[in-house]
Amino acid sequence: ILNVEQSPQSLHVQEGDSTNFTCSFPSSNFYALHWYRWETAKSPEALFVMTLNGDEKKKGRISATLNTKEGYSYLYIKGSQPEDSATYLCAWVSGTYKYIFGTGTRLKVLA
């Protein structure tokens, strides 16, 4: 069974804090790693699509890194704001183009 795990499951941080989450995935048969943000009552939106070992992507205060050899990706949020409150999902894409999602990390930023 192919497993994609995310940690922590949930966390609360204060406004202005920086935080990071982990996505662990199988290191073999890797094709791509996606990060999505899912706000309540909205549709999940893609943050990053990462394909190369060592990739680093950045969008505003959010950045992500990728280590395909050891099978993990980190998502960082610098200076969290209440509008960052959401569930962050990662999806591992296999060499046969199957998407397997993690269970997500639920972030709550307290003002």
Add this chain to the structure above:
Amino acid sequence: EAGVAQSPRYKIIEKRQSVAFWCNPISGHATLYWYQQILGQGPKLLIQFQNNGVVDDSQLPKDRFSAERLKGVDSTLKIQPAKLEDSAVYLCASSLGTFTGELFFGEGSRLTVL
């Protein structure tokens, strides 16, 4: 550009009843996915279409779930009869192609089975 449209947003039914969800993907997107997201779990692929052909339906409970994508555009997912464990958010997503492209999601249809 219009996003992925889904309806209904919410549906409450009794077990053994039937329900249907509708999805209209982004124009020009060849690949359409239906995911089931049960509370506390990650989205699980139910079925993937490439145009109007099925690419993967290995996790679709075919005794009660069915899906079609007529003319390679809109899609309908049906559950008949529903069970309590079918309570979930049903997400439709589309992408330009099959291979690793970014997924564009609808807002989901939340089903509660009583």
